[in-house]
Amino acid sequence: MGLFSFLKKKSDPADAELVVLDTRLRAGEPSRLDSEAERERQRAIARATAAKIDEIELAMASDIFDDEPAWGSAARHPAAAAPAAPQAVPAEELPDAAALPASAPAVEESAILYANGQAAAAESLLRDSLQDFGRHERLPWWMLFDLYQATGQEAAFESIAIDYASHFETSPPAWQPLLPGPGTPQSAGVAATESLCPVLDESIAPRLARLLASNAPLVRIELGAVRSADAAGCAQLLQALQTLRKEGRELVLAGADTLMTTLRPMLAVGDRASGEAPWLLLLELLLLSNREKDFEESAMDYCVTFEVSPPSFEAPKRVSTAAPATGSGDRFLLPALATGDCAALLDAIDAYAAGRDLLVLDCSRLARMDYACATALQGRLRVHTEQGRRVELRELNHLAAALLRLLGYGQETGKLRDSLRLYPHRY
Template identity: 80%
Template sequence: MGLFSFLKKKSDTPADEELLVVDTRLRAGEPSRLESEAERERQRAIARATAAKIDEIELEMSSAIFDDEPAWGSTARRPAAAAAVPEPAPGLDELPDAAAVPATAPAVEEGAILYANGQAAAAESLLRDSLADFGRIERLPWWMLFDLYQATGQGARFESIAIDYASHFETSPPAWQPPPPAQDVPQLTGVAATESFGPVLDGGIAPRLQRLLAAHAPLVRVDVGAVRSADATGCTLLLKALQTLRKEGRELVLAGADALMATLRPMLAVGDRTAGEAPWLLLLELLLLSNREKDFEESAMDYCVTFELSPPSFETPRHVSTAAPAPVAGDRFLLPPLALGECAALLDAVDAYAEGREILVLDCSRLARMDYACATALQGRLRAHTEQQRRVELRDLNHVVAALLRLLGYTHDEGGAGIRLYPHRY
């Protein structure tokens, strides 16, 4: 609740006055009425309800503010007055190409080249050195380091700079998302099955969920960012589908989880069983898949108090990652974790995927590294598709690979259409 931290400084609210009275009574040796279990539970419920409401408002405001930020890598800053009264956020289709602006610091370009050549340690050193100057005002080198550490499995270093990032920018740090197991790497390529849900989550989603469960695809993407209302039936169906995908060990990308959780939370209140168990259990599943153990445990306790039942146990998710919602529906082509060399087989598979499509969406959520040779070959092949008036998008790029593709001129196609790059959001 960073946007509302100023609320903590006020002392003239009824709640603060009540706490002041309690503190005065305690100093005087009088018994406090908060000592009773019922009163403590009442205060706890009020606090949680208030926090949930503030989280919901903050999510909407932070989304609007983020969408109105200058393009990534730009040194332009938005005036302070604009932050106080944000303009309505544009639709996702109207957002500028976040990766189209060239990098503004040599460290960004050199770090991207070093990493593409397999020199991760040298790239890391260069990017870390840039945090003291370029990184003081820009977040891009931080994001590149986060992605480098995640791609190379350096969890301890990730957590270390996450603390510095949160302190410097006064915002929540990104969550650690470990890379997929090495034994699964060769299988992660091909057409990925995708379904988007919303604005209503109800019984009508059953056929699309069945399609996902039956799909023989290397990866399944579930986008719930457009959901604005839900009923018990829809929550039950989605919950069972997500649990099945997780227990089967299927590769899963969950997009828009925060938006769906913001929709579910106002439906839930501690001690109130009106909404039924399904929305509570779906919220817990979304927290588990997002690897938010602390939030999971707190919500699990609320579920236990409300239904007097043992809550589910937290299990660290495997083969699961989260992403921002995307405006383009339909199946995607999943790029492999490593794209190296001339990559002729990969390029032929992309061509096969393109047949009969007007929009090509390459899913880069599992792409850890692409070298110069493959990036150049892929650019030539994709340019041929843009010349045929096809729209080409690379979605959920990590920021190190995105910096390399910008440097190669991916977004400045001579044909005018260009190739759109969409790095994932932090």
């Protein structure tokens, strides 16, 4: 209770009674609150009063100090904060409809520099902007995070993440490199997508069967909604992931961290009650996420628990991770680099659009798009919106989103106003 401490009335009845009680007890005088029930009632009144003041303070503090856009990093506020009220629309469903702040030349210039392949110049400009524009706006920080992840600068990312967490008093983002791993193709294509239910059990079999039977070269599995799991569901998902990996299919795992967080409480060293499937699924997810150190530690725990040799780590190929996103249905996955002559990419998008009313372009692995490709893509997408289709660019990094905003993406008027929307990923 800080903001309203000066507004408290000296004659607050509950406070007055507690003060009198404390004075009488210290003086050895008898108190009228002799019964334990009466004392507990007064404590409850005091606690309720304090909680109400704290609730009002929290609401006012949020109104005053929270400058984050609606689609921003609401999930990364400190855990000590009061639970957020349910929202009618999830934050990740809100598009990047808001315009850039009135004075953001560093954002626009750095987006253009980065698009043209001048990452070092863009980095320098963004870092300089942190001292003024970045003191109150998070966008230049987010753009730096994406730049470092796109260029593989993990040490610089971790350094700026610590400064970000300290400055905004929020949790720092996790390192998720955008660079394609060894053996990961640069091609684009339709991704067969399935979102698994909140309960990971045997009911997931039809969804996994569809993915395995699909002819799509790219497969995306949404795991971010899973909140509980049983041995049967873990075994089925494990088998599907291993099959996809052995077949060499290109795989995108969205929300893998969420599922691992769900699995870990089920597993205790020396306790075999959960069975081997959840353990092996956790190890498979760690392998596919290329987290070798965590894999080795969990493999040792598995070895001790079941007294068997643990599986060995094998660097994943043709596998990438992404943040969880809502929405089902097949997506068109953009390549890591969209530069130069992108006629083949545009033709592939046209083929994907045939017979669809909604085009979802998955940008989760898009590290950079240059000015020429962005302009050509805008022209081709405008043809689709004029034909009545809706277009969504999902999970854009903030450098690409700034470039597309600068080019006027999503700013059409009239019937086309809501036909093309940008959805940057969240920090």
